[in-house]
Amino acid sequence: MTIPSQEITEAATPRRQQPIDEEAVANGDGRTCELPTWALIGGITVGVAVALALSVDAGPAMALGPEGPLLEEFWDNMRRYVLYALTVSTGFAWALVQPIYELLRNPITAVLIIVVMAGGAVLTVQVINAMAGNSDFVYMYEQ
Known part of the structure; x- marks a missing residue:
């Protein structure tokens, strides 16, 4: 039985190109997302703006429930x-x-x-x- 040389062992082991999450946190980077900060903040801002724009025409919430004919339809159903x-x-x-x-x-x-x-x-x-x-x-x- 032969013992493989150091060169063969190094050639057979796969190499990692990017550090894993634990290494990134250990290096002080602390980021888990690859997107830049401006893209994250911009995406959140656009989402909030769209939600506000869609809610402009919405009527007030009916906290007490429907009244009148709607209530009669409800009980009929x-x-x-x-x-x-x-x-x-x-x-x-x-x-x-x-x-x-x-x-x-x-x-x-x-x-x-x-x-x-x-x-x-x-x-x-x-x-x-x-x-x-x-x-x-x-x-x-x-x-």
Whole structure:
């Protein structure tokens, strides 16, 4: 086995052209952005000027909310949304229960469905008791 010479080792190692962030901070530069200071300040100034120009035509904020006909439209939309949520939830429940109801007509699948539902209920109770800290199980840490 041969030991590589110093020249081969130096040729094989990659060289960094620019210092990394820690070196720049250590050198006293302290900058993490390569843009000049005037460009940063100019960009911030232009952004603030555009924001102010866009807000000139804006009306006052309605801190107390809409009044009159807008309020009536709001409650009408809320009523429609509640009816929509009720329709979707009952449709989902029916789509979930209908196949189970069809399986309950056969005695063998009915027993399986009842066993699965009872097992799910027992598992749910165990998980909730464990989450609430009602179980007697004590975990002993091994050293």
